[in-house]
Amino acid sequence: TISTPTMKQHPKVSMADLLHWASGLDWQEDYEYAPLKSSVVAMLYTRGHTDMAQFAADTEAAAAPGQAFRYSSGDSNILSAALKGMLGHKAYMTYPWDALFQPLGIRDATWETDADETFVASSYAYLTARDLARVGLLMARDGRWGERQLLPKDWVAFNRRPFDHYKAGQDEAVPGGHWWLNTGAPRPWPDAPATTFAALGHWGQALYVLPDEHLVIVRYGDDRDGSYRHNELLKRVLAAVRS
Numbered sequence: 001t002i003s004t005p006t007m008k009q010h011p012k013v014s015m016a017d018l019l020h021w022a023s024g025l026d027w028q029e030d031y032e033y034a035p036l037k038s039s040v041v042a043m044l045y046t047r048g049h050t051d052m053a054q055f056a057a058d059t060e061a062a063a064a065p066g067q068a069f070r071y072s073s074g075d076s077n078i079l080s081a082a083l084k085g086m087l088g089h090k091a092y093m094t095y096p097w098d099a100l101f102q103p104l105g106i107r108d109a110t111w112e113t114d115a116d117e118t119f120v121a122s123s124y125a126y127l128t129a130r131d132l133a134r135v136g137l138l139m140a141r142d143g144r145w146g147e148r149q150l151l152p153k154d155w156v157a158f159n160r161r162p163f164d165h166y167k168a169g170q171d172e173a174v175p176g177g178h179w180w181l182n183t184g185a186p187r188p189w190p191d192a193p194a195t196t197f198a199a200l201g202h203w204g205q206a207l208y209v210l211p212d213e214h215l216v217i218v219r220y221g222d223d224r225d226g227s228y229r230h231n232e233l234l235k236r237v238l239a240a241v242r243s
Helices: 015-019 039-045 052-057 073-087 089-101 129-140 153-159 230-242
Strands: 197-200 206-210 215-219
Touching: 015 073, 015 153, 039 052, 039 073, 052 073, 073 089, 129 197, 129 206, 129 215, 206 230, 215 230
Parallel strands: none
Antiparallel strands: 197 206, 206 215
16 A cells, blocks of 8 residues: 555555556546546646645545546556655655666656656656657566666566456556556457557557567657547558568
């Protein structure tokens, strides 16, 4: 469970629940379609922006923790605050660079914090496409980079396992541990291997990892009209590299 002051009102929520977007909090992940009712808009831009994790944690519960999937940027920011509590403020402020960016050779990453100096885990991380691909390659290699095991293999395996209580059709892919998986029947992206997994962002931003194909794909886009389709891009890229 999360033993930090941020989550004192929800003592049964675990790290695994947050990683599966299954905290049970009554979160509204709407942007353009219902901005006045949107939890994420309020967190990022208005009454929650100074302490985003606390704003998310102050949300009322709608379900028991770990029992229902509900995509939430708030869950991501609570995780970020939990990490700060584990490491202490000083170590936390350089941790992404010390533990991940520098070992991967990423030199130009920018990751913004809120006013409470908590990294905004849901947003505001800026990397080049090549550098983001390094993160995907690390995951494809089960957390190993060169001679170093940067991530425990069990951690990578956890992230790539589907959430048990996910119901088909709730989202565009199957949630794992903060990664999206191409599993189930039918598969979300039928023209890609079942082992494909991805990090998906707003308006078509995506990092796809295809371990069986030894392939990592980064797409930065701004497709706010909703016409972009993940499967179509994966299908075309696979056809190109296989030809």
